[in-house]
Amino acid sequence: MIATKTDVKTFRGEVTTWLEENYPASLRQPISSYKDFFWGGRNQEDVTDDLKLWFNRCYEKGWVVPHWEKKYGGGGLTLKENTIIAEEMSKIGARAPLQSFGVSMLGPALLKFGSEEQKMKYLNEITSGKIRWVQGYSEPGAGSDLAGLQTKAEDKGDHYLVNGQKIWTSFGDKGDWIFALVRTHPDRPKHHGISFLLIDMATEGVSTRPIKLISGVSVFTETFFDNVKVPKENLVGTEGEGWTIAKYLLTHERQMIGGIGDAHKPTPLTQIAGEKVGLTNGILSDTLLRSKIMNFEMNEALLEMTIERAIDEAKAGNDAGALSSLFKYVATEQNKTRYELKMEMEGFDGLEWESEASKNGALPREFLRTKANTIEGGTSEVMLNIISKRILGLPSR
Template sequence: MDFTYTPAEEAFRSSLRAWLVDALPQGWGESVFEPEDEDERAMFRLDWERKLHAGGWSGINWPTEYGGRGATLVERAIFAEEMARARAPEGINIIGHNLAGPTILRHGTQAQKKRFLPPIIASQEVWCQGFSEPNAGSDLASVRTRAQRRGDKFIVNGQKIWTSFAQYSHWCFALVRTDPDAPKHKGLSFLLIDMKSPGISIRPLRQISGECEFNETFFDDVEVPAENIVGDVNDGWRIAMTTLAYERGPEDGLARQVRFKQELDKLLGMLDTQAGHHRSIDNAAIRQKLARSITEVEVMRLNALRTFSKYLNGEDRGPDASIIKLYWSHAAQNMYENAMDALGPTAPIAGGDPLSAAGGRFQLSYLQSKAFTIYSGSSEIQRNIIGERMLGLPR
């Protein structure tokens, strides 16, 4: 790997940093924060995404003909790092920008690209993902949501689950079964579904963290125009694999690594300023755990850069993305478990209580981290992919 940057890449970084200083509210991350109300926070993030678009920083690696900047892969990595370093708000339309858009760019028709890409990049239309089902989460090929062709429409019936941000979404891309008699990987299709269609109902799922990011989504005789299929009928599995490669890719890993490092630095600083004769930072066992987290966060960065290097050398996105997802999800869980250990007796004191550490941020992150090894493909599935597709182990 070459860790140096060209003058043009450094200029790109400087330009982005300067823009972020002007674009973020004064006092951001110190005295100014995101709204606490979940709906208000979602709208705040959507406004931020639209501000990015107005500033020319949305979909930067998309082709210029579709509103992007045609940025290089290295510039895309720099963008991810700098956004995280500035603690910029995370997007609500991440499914649209990171998954739907790239999939349509690669497999969509010209008509689909013209219709869907401009409102995605402008965050005028928010997207959600319709993959997992109650009995088909890790085993994605077992989805049972049906789509029957009737004339120029597909009629969709079934249920999806863990549809992040469905309550705010305008569109959903869904993996549906179009041939129930074919082998389970062979009878699937990839549909683009208007969330305003009659027959769609959404039920938010309250998580252990108290948030309702996830939802159940039900489809009852939902009509989808036939031109909204991506790829061919029964070719959905191949399309979905492209989507998952972007979902688990190094761009996401780099940004997460920076944010996790910021959390770790915040924790270490807080522990270092603890008063009293029995500071947890002075406990050798606690220090050992924290040192391990420091190391794991750095390895997270190196894993992402290694995969970037492969792409720069012309390799296609493939199963190596599973290494990134598997590693960061467990490293982050370990980090927040170590944080709880380091907080000691104050660990159970959540946000809202004046005695909570850092406003309860580590307690909330600890609860959120429990989903890391499940969403975007469970750890068991990632290990299977690595074993079978990279190591050549038998099924």
């Protein structure tokens, strides 16, 4: 436990030394895609030895999720210590040992709503990298109106019988288990008939189909449930009250999509603009682009300060909870702008879709991917609805 400034310094020193000795040299490269991370799970493909080595070293140290309790495979450290580890990893550009929806999404939900048995089993499977989790929320008919979901789970005594379809399952074809929202009580008002269910995707009747996106890649699937038997003990929390868990979890998802707390800060556009566009008398040659870049970078700086302020407000006991919608809205709109500007800067080079020089069109594909940022996890319009109703108190119709 660290309590004093000296303790912080000592702990930070230990972290730096450990990272220096244990972070593999081959991973000190910029990250170009999701494949540059270790995701764990039953079907691991394309995982380099060093990614595995890095994960194993962190797991032994309890640093996959440093602030979870030791009995769950964490390190039993405080949030403060967790932050120091994250900061020091960020300084050397170290990637997370495990990229996992289990850590970022299901974990927090289980810690708050799960039974002790569930925590012991599932959290340990997450931290050990054994099980890769995916999320089953959206349905073809339930996007922004998520609570209108129709996938049903019928009570059959010792199990639920699940039938229906999910969509936009990130890495659905690579996942082992899915945490899903299902309708257990079709007779109740829509927000009170939903339950939160954990489903093994190896169960008979579960199948997935990839969705090809405008960027040409398929990171999402449709996920089908055809008479899938799910044991009763896989229910998290109270039957019919899954919406509470869903909402709690969505705030974590929104932070993730907004990149809040990301260790990897993107390179400021002001640093690359000169090289891409050229300078005339020390001024960017394209002066209209210059003003767009400066507006963008101004808002980037202010967003970072607002995150800092929200943390300080929370520490001081002031309520900053309402700000999560703001962060999701601002950060994702900013990210879209970032990629529009990158495309403008790259000119013709940014149009190459299949070439070695462009790493198979990495930029235009990433650019297209950012268009989903303001849709997934609650659209910008939904965020503005939340702000106008919950924060500003504007009337409903």
